[in-house]
Amino acid sequence: MERLKQEIRENGEVRDGNILKVDNFLNHMLDVELLNDMGKEFYRLFKDEGITKILTIEVSGIAIAAIAAQYFKVPVVFAKKVESQNLDKELYTSKVFSFTKNREYIIRVSKKYLNEADKLLVIDDFLADGNAMKGLISLAEQSGAEVKGIGIVIEKGFLDGGKELREANYNLQSLAIVDEMHQGEIRFRE
Amino acid sequence: MERLKQEIRENGEVRDGNILKVDNFLNHMLDVELLNDMGKEFYRLFKDEGITKILTIEVSGIAIAAIAAQYFKVPVVFAKKVESQNLDKELYTSKVFSFTKNREYIIRVSKKYLNEADKLLVIDDFLADGNAMKGLISLAEQSGAEVKGIGIVIEKGFLDGGKELREANYNLQSLAIVDEMHQGEIRFRE
Numbered sequence: 209m210e211r212l213k214q215e216i217r218e219n220g221e222v223r224d225g226n227i228l229k230v231d232n233f234l235n236h237m238l239d240v241e242l243l244n245d246m247g248k249e250f251y252r253l254f255k256d257e258g259i260t261k262i263l264t265i266e267v268s269g270i271a272i273a274a275i276a277a278q279y280f281k282v283p284v285v286f287a288k289k290v291e292s293q294n295l296d297k298e299l300y301t302s303k304v305f306s307f308t309k310n311r312e313y314i315i316r317v318s319k320k321y322l323n324e325a326d327k328l329l330v331i332d333d334f335l336a337d338g339n340a341m342k343g344l345i346s347l348a349e350q351s352g353a354e355v356k357g358i359g360i361v362i363e364k365g366f367l368d369g370g371k372e373l374r375e376a377n378y379n380l381q382s383l384a385i386v387d388e389m390h391q392g393e394i395r396f397r398e
Numbered sequence: 399m400e401r402l403k404q405e406i407r408e409n410g411e412v413r414d415g416n417i418l419k420v421d422n423f424l425n426h427m428l429d430v431e432l433l434n435d436m437g438k439e440f441y442r443l444f445k446d447e448g449i450t451k452i453l454t455i456e457v458s459g460i461a462i463a464a465i466a467a468q469y470f471k472v473p474v475v476f477a478k479k480v481e482s483q484n485l486d487k488e489l490y491t492s493k494v495f496s497f498t499k500n501r502e503y504i505i506r507v508s509k510k511y512l513n514e515a516d517k518l519l520v521i522d523d524f525l526a527d528g529n530a531m532k533g534l535i536s537l538a539e540q541s542g543a544e545v546k547g548i549g550i551v552i553e554k555g556f557l558d559g560g561k562e563l564r565e566a567n568y569n570l571q572s573l574a575i576v577d578e579m580h581q582g583e584i585r586f587r588e
Binding site: 223227229231232236237238239240241243244266267270271273274275277278281282283284285286288290294295296317318320321 | 413417419421422426427428429430431433434456457460461463464465467468471472473474475476478480484485486507508510511
């Protein structure tokens with residue numbers, strides 16, 4: 209998506225530890241018009257997959273998942289990272305190791321909201337090592353749902369997440385793939 | 399909003415500690431069509447206020463804020479609860495005491511994303527004691543922005559948050575106000 213790449217070029221900040229900070233349109237302030245264009249693009253890419261639900265993970269996947277869901281006319285389910293006493297007791301859970309934060313955390317979805325009849329589009333803001341995405345796929349598999357597509361806003365193409373998911377034959381589509389990034393320079397895959 | 403009230407009546411679960419669980423359309427699974435109706439209603443209520451940004455707080459405010467923002471054609475800024483090494487150093491911060499969780503936490507917004515020219519609509523999913531909302535208002539005030547409206551999905555009318563904000567002359571509009579709730583019975587304000 210050209211407009212997304214332009215936004216990343218103009219406003220993305222590269223930081224130590226393979227961090228690409230896009231707080232001004234995706235992770236702190238939301239450019240809702242751009243999110244809408246992304247949502248439409250996900251719809252174009254996955255509209256023939258019979259999607260019944262969009263699965264994402266809190267926090268930064270929620271806005272783009274909700275906006276995209278309007279085009280698919282399906283509900284969004286977001287996996288939770290934070291333990292809550294209000295959550296159902298019957299849960300699908302998965303452990304995720306975050307390289308950015310250097311710690312393991314547990315993601316959860318209530319068993320009520322995913323089932324074997326579901327054909328899922330799994331959406332997230334970033335794909336790096338793919339650990340969060342593999343956790344989401346595990347939640348889907350536990351429920352018997354089928355992952356019909358994976359939609360990513362920004363893939364860090366220099367890490368292995370995308371490669372592994374494509375080799376495992378997932379229909380993974382990233383709106384921008386960053387193949388190299390240094391302070392002041394970001395190179396996208398064509 | 400009649401459809402929202404009906405949804406709460408049919409699917410809301412009342413739990414100990416004044417908890418109203420609406421996981422099946424607002425807090426875990428998102429009914430995006432209903433969110434859209436809410437977004438339109440917020441637009442109808444606040445469209446003449448010259449809103450320049452919608453301010454909300456992670457996690458559950460994000461989806462409804464993003465959907466509503468499409469009608470106002472303005473960006474969303476969401477305050478962060480979780481400390482992150484990637485956040486800017488220049489922040490507006492505010493302490494919030496959560497009765498539900500019985501602990502204090504800090505909410506933060508980067509100084510980049512709020513300023514004195516902003517006319518804000520502050521949106522959240524729930525209003526109970528009003529502590530989170532007062533924290534958001536404090537962030538707005540620190541930046542010099544003006545709070546032109548407060549839009550709430552579900553107000554717990556039996557707690558004092560709404561009363562205090564109305565007495566302080568905020569333009570607070572709640573799509574549903576629950577005046578009483580017990581297992582199996584929820585009474586709304588007319």
